[in-house]
Amino acid sequence: MDDVSELRTYCYQLDEKGRSDVDAKYVVDGNTVRFKIGNYSKNATLIIDPTLIFASFTGSASDNWGYTATDDGSGNFYAGGIVFGGNPGYPVSPGAFQTNYGGGANEGQLSGYDVSIIKLSSNGSSRLYANYLGGSGNEQPHSLIVDNQ
Numbered sequence: 630m631d632d633v634s635e636l637r638t639y640c641y642q643l644d645e646k647g648r649s650d651v652d653a654k655y656v657v658d659g660n661t662v663r664f665k666i667g668n669y670s671k672n673a674t675l676i677i678d679p680t681l682i683f684a685s686f687t688g689s690a691s692d693n694w695g696y697t698a699t700d701d702g703s704g705n706f707y708a709g710g711i712v713f714g715g716n717p718g719y720p721v722s723p724g725a726f727q728t729n730y731g732g733g734a735n736e737g738q739l740s741g742y743d744v745s746i747i748k749l750s751s752n753g754s755s756r757l758y759a760n761y762l763g764g765s766g767n768e769q770p771h772s773l774i775v776d777n778q
Contacts, residue, residue, distance in 0.1 A: 637654070638654070638678070640653035640664075640666060640675070641675075641676050642670060642673045642674060643676065644670065644674070651666060651668070652666070652667030653665065653666050653667065682752075682753070683753030683754075685753040687747055688756070689718065689719045689720060690719075690720075691714040691717075691718040694710050694711050695708055696710045696711065697771060704751030705750060705757065706748070706750075706751070707773050707775055708747050708773075709745070709746050710744070711742040711744060711767075711769045712730070712743055713740050713741070714740060715730030719745050719759060719761060722756070722760065725759065725761075726760050727762055727763070728760075728761065730743055731743050731761060731765060732766075733763065734766065736767065742763075742767050744762040744763050745760070746770075
């Protein structure tokens with residue numbers, strides 16, 4: 630089994646004097662993860678702020694839902710999800726493996742959907758590529774794995 634690690638959490642308080650750091654760490658007890666907080670004032674606001682690397686949008690004109698994500702050794706971000714509908718639809722990259730929506734069957738109130746894959750730069754500022762992946766049925770991803778290639 631592989632170990633999973635999180636970046637150290639950042640914790641601080643706000644009061645009339647401004648912002649002051651507070652010691653905090655994760656504590657794992659069986660299947661439970663909690664915070665252990667150092668000395669702090671119960672009369673001031675306490676902020677426990679795990680690190681956010683970036684937040685972004687796909688830029689899709691069609692509805693799309695995220696299902697899975699991973700990163701590579703350079704910190705680039707990959708997301709796999711589903712996208713409902715075609716053109717103008719998902720913002721695929723020129724020359725992508727599949728640039729057109731493949732279609733799908735309606736499922737109750739949901740229209741057909743294809744897999745969408747997007748790669749963003751390590752700081753989230755650039756879309757490196759985006760792609761449809763699907764045929765005439767409904768397809769959805771379950772996991773993404775990135776290798777050195």
